[in-house]
Amino acid sequence: MTAALEIERLNFAYSSSGLISSGAVALKALDNVSLSVEPGRVLGIVGESGSGKSTLLRTIVGLNRGYSGTIRYRGQTVDHAAGNARMAPFRAGVQMIFQDPGGSLNPFRTIRQTLTAALARAPSAAPERDRLGVLLEQVGMNASALDRRPCEFSGGQLQRLAIARALACDPTVFLCDEPTSALDVSIQAQILDLFAKLKNDGRAFIFVTHNLGVLGQIADTIAVMFRGRVVEVGPARRLIAEPKEAYTAALIAASPRLKHRGVLLENARARLVPRASATGSVL
Amino acid sequence: MAIRGGTQPLTGTEMNRPADPAAARPLLSVRDLSIRAGSLELVRGVSFDLQPGTMTALVGESGSGKSLTAQAILGLLDREVYTVAGADLRFQGGRLGFDGNRLPKGFRGQLTGYVLQDPTSALDPTMTVGRQIAEMFVVHRRMDMRSALKEAAKMLDFVRIPNAASRIGDYPHQFSGGMKQRVLIAMAVALSPRLLIADEPTTALDVTVQAEILALIDDLRVQLDMAVLIITHDFGVVYQCADRVMVMYAGKLVEGGETLQITQNGRHPYTRGLIASIPDLDDLDRPVVAIPGQPPRPESSWIDSCAFHPRCAWKADRCIAEAPAMEQLDGGDIVRCFEWPRVVAGAGP
Numbered sequence: 001m002t003a004a005l006e007i008e009r010l011n012f013a014y015s016s017s018g019l020i021s022s023g024a025v026a027l028k029a030l031d032n033v034s035l036s037v038e039p040g041r042v043l044g045i046v047g048e049s050g051s052g053k054s055t056l057l058r059t060i061v062g063l064n065r066g067y068s069g070t071i072r073y074r075g076q077t078v079d080h081a082a083g084n085a086r087m088a089p090f091r092a093g094v095q096m097i098f099q100d101p102g103g104s105l106n107p108f109r110t111i112r113q114t115l116t117a118a119l120a121r122a123p124s125a126a127p128e129r130d131r132l133g134v135l136l137e138q139v140g141m142n143a144s145a146l147d148r149r150p151c152e153f154s155g156g157q158l159q160r161l162a163i164a165r166a167l168a169c170d171p172t173v174f175l176c177d178e179p180t181s182a183l184d185v186s187i188q189a190q191i192l193d194l195f196a197k198l199k200n201d202g203r204a205f206i207f208v209t210h211n212l213g214v215l216g217q218i219a220d221t222i223a224v225m226f227r228g229r230v231v232e233v234g235p236a237r238r239l240i241a242e243p244k245e246a247y248t249a250a251l252i253a254a255s256p257r258l259k260h261r262g263v264l265l266e267n268a269r270a271r272l273v274p275r276a277s278a279t280g281s282v283l
Numbered sequence: 284m285a286i287r288g289g290t291q292p293l294t295g296t297e298m299n300r301p302a303d304p305a306a307a308r309p310l311l312s313v314r315d316l317s318i319r320a321g322s323l324e325l326v327r328g329v330s331f332d333l334q335p336g337t338m339t340a341l342v343g344e345s346g347s348g349k350s351l352t353a354q355a356i357l358g359l360l361d362r363e364v365y366t367v368a369g370a371d372l373r374f375q376g377g378r379l380g381f382d383g384n385r386l387p388k389g390f391r392g393q394l395t396g397y398v399l400q401d402p403t404s405a406l407d408p409t410m411t412v413g414r415q416i417a418e419m420f421v422v423h424r425r426m427d428m429r430s431a432l433k434e435a436a437k438m439l440d441f442v443r444i445p446n447a448a449s450r451i452g453d454y455p456h457q458f459s460g461g462m463k464q465r466v467l468i469a470m471a472v473a474l475s476p477r478l479l480i481a482d483e484p485t486t487a488l489d490v491t492v493q494a495e496i497l498a499l500i501d502d503l504r505v506q507l508d509m510a511v512l513i514i515t516h517d518f519g520v521v522y523q524c525a526d527r528v529m530v531m532y533a534g535k536l537v538e539g540g541e542t543l544q545i546t547q548n549g550r551h552p553y554t555r556g557l558i559a560s561i562p563d564l565d566d567l568d569r570p571v572v573a574i575p576g577q578p579p580r581p582e583s584s585w586i587d588s589c590a591f592h593p594r595c596a597w598k599a600d601r602c603i604a605e606a607p608a609m610e611q612l613d614g615g616d617i618v619r620c621f622e623w624p625r626v627v628a629g630a631g632p
Binding site (some may be wrong): 258259 | 520524543563564565
């Protein structure tokens with residue numbers, strides 16, 4: 001099967017200059033990252049702050065220029081510098097969902113205006129009747145939301161609406177950056193259910209989070225990132241049950257869980273948990 | 284419904300009575316705390332005790348009133364916005380007012396410490412961390428700055444910041460998030476308080492750093508024989524760290540008790556729902572089950588029914604007709620649900 005999205009030897013560095021460091025210093029945020037995800041599959045990416053998870057997603061959609069390596073969308077190499085005519089299928093077909101549930105919704109626009117604008121980018125030109133109603137139904141909401149503005153919704157509802165906005169473009173790939181981290185746990189489970197449904201429809205996901213438990217539920221494959229590199233990648237259950245890398249094991253040891261009471265503090269006291277930071281400074 | 288054997292309706296001071304009558308007097312007793320903002324009832328009738336040297340978790344979703352409860356205890360609520368009503372607060376047996384002005388001198392700082400979620404905004408970016416900690420000693424112990432800075436260095440070392448003596452002259456931006464949280468904890472425990480209130484102290488941190496901070500707080504609890512009230516939404520953290528847990532929903536406590544009991548055999552459908560909605564690393568075959576719907580907004584009226592009934596699979600007619608009172612059970616557990624025996628009996632909803 002052709003991968004929905006494939007990246008090969010992706011490298012990207014942020015250049016920092018001025019305040020913190022004197023002179024320009026390149027900070028390698030992505031170091032030879034190669035990953036791929038097939039339709040109907042979820043690739044989970046886990047790692048700590050500064051490991052390069054978000055940078056990876058931003059680089060894929062073209063928000064970071066000056067990367068090296070190859071990004072292929074449905075077998076075709078993506079050229080972010082190409083014109084909109086060539087890039088339109090990619091831009092509609094790869095949609096991002098952010099941590100801040102209101103972040104992708106214009107606060108001044110009604111939900112109807114936002115969804116209508118997104119629908120205009122969808123590849124299929126044939127407008128179904130009541131497309132807006134269908135979209136809202138797909139995310140577990142109804143048409144009463146259409147004439148309201150983002151400020152009238154709760155965090156979980158906003159995340160549903162953000163997903164509806166992305167769905168309007170009929171995407172092949174969802175890039176999710178901590179999509180449930182700002183939500184309460186009972187709402188998080190609702191959103192995970194929704195993603196599972198979309199996955200069963202054949203959509204591919206790259207799902208970035210720091211929460212291994214969430215990935216254990218939703219991901220088929222998990223990649224562990226540390227200082228810009230993928231240090232381990234494998235089937236989700238195998239990786240959680242039998243991590244091969246010490247860093248993966250440390251992440252698992254530090255995850256609060258509902259069994260083995262007290263083991264979290266014991267692990268922390270025993271310093272089983274190494275310290276990570278992108279800048280390499282010792283915390 | 285008849286009152287079940289072994290239970291009795293809860294009245295005022297019987298709440299959370301220790302199972303063992305010889306148990307120590309509670310460090311902090313809160314009775315019937317209610318908080319209003321204008322016409323909105325944000326917290327209603329919250330009562331609990333904290334025992335010395337124990338860690339108690341206060342769990343609930345956004346807007347359930349857990350942070351307001353903590354701020355009310357510390358007298359930190361803006362009195363132009365919030366009204367604290369009908370409350371009785373006792374600390375080491377002595378009665379306190381919820382009014383910030385009537386708190387005894389040194390209640391904040393000396394007797395209680397407070398750690399917030401976001402260490403970056405809680406520290407002054409224009410002041411070295413040494414001076415920020417030293418202020419505690421200057422203000423409360425009337426030390427001169429030179430000796431206070433020496434104490435500050437000891438505190439940084441106490442919270443396990445490497446090379447503490449050389450870092451008291453550093454500014455907050457020179458510390459990582461986890462290290463900043465250690466600095467805040469150092470300030471909070473500088474004067475060996477009897478009570479530490481930590482409001483989501485690890486939510487902004489990576490899991491590895493979270494584990495270290497939780498271990499630090501737990502170690503300090505033992506070393507200083509200090510009660511800890513930790514506010515969190517993460518039942519994993521509760522299960523791993525807390526002796527007791529209280530669950531809050533829509534401004535009311537709905538369940539409380541010993542951690543193992545609550546996490547493994549909770550009585551309230553909301554508690555069970557929260558735990559079922561957490562992905563379990565140890566049992567990936569157990570699907571996460573979402574609680575349908577969403578918490579009520581404070582402006583919605585739930586006075587005459589159980590606030591959880593719209594989301595509850597066990598709801599009965601009575602849950603809509605009247606609001607359940609808190610019941611005191613054997614062993615000091617509390618629960619606010621008409622249907623809990625059915626929930627515990629494992630009868631399907």
